[in-house]
Amino acid sequence: MKLSCLRPLAALLLTLGLAACGGKASYDVSGTITGLNNDGLTLANGSDTVLPAAGTTSFTFAKRIDYGTDYNITVTKNPAHMNCSVSGGSGSAGHYLTISALVTCSQNAYSVGGTITGLTVDGLVLINGNATTTVAKDATAFTMSGAVAYGTSYGISVFTQPTGLVCTVTPGTGTGTMGEANVTTVQVACNPG
Incomplete structure (x- = not known):
């Protein structure tokens, strides 16, 4: 028998032996x-x-x-x-x-999102690390896919511009370190390009 089989058998025999002795x-x-x-x-x-x-x-x-x-x-x-x-x-x-x-x-992990202005066509894709989020035209708010763990840095940027528009993340709103609540303060502005 292998040693790994003997250990459980020895433990069982010890238990039975103690029970037989009143212990x-x-x-x-x-x-x-x-x-x-x-x-x-x-x-x-x-x-x-x-x-x-x-x-x-x-x-x-x-x-x-x-x-x-x-x-x-x-x-x-x-x-x-x-x-x-x-x-x-x-x-x-x-x-x-x-x-x-x-x-x-x-x-603990929380979502990152915010508001969008001027998005009149489809095609805007935002990115945070490896997570991308496609935002539909006429949207006024967004939430990134994938949660961000407490204490981890996040940085939202434009991955793909919609046709005919130039969208930018307002400086100071798209980066930070995740705290103990969802982030809803990222601001994205789209203007004719």
């Missing part, structure tokens, strides 16, 4: 974390809490739980500017040989 097996409640870029995350399993720091990739609660005890790992506080979720975080100890949840975190 109870106990389990660590732990897991892995992906994408934790900011401080402030609080995870809970009942009254037991853990506060993983930014950059942490794993966690283990201080209290072990006995065989047959239910566990439910939850996010009680998200980190600053992020949203985290838990998968595989609930069950009953002993149902699996290990208790290991996955906590996935991602930066």
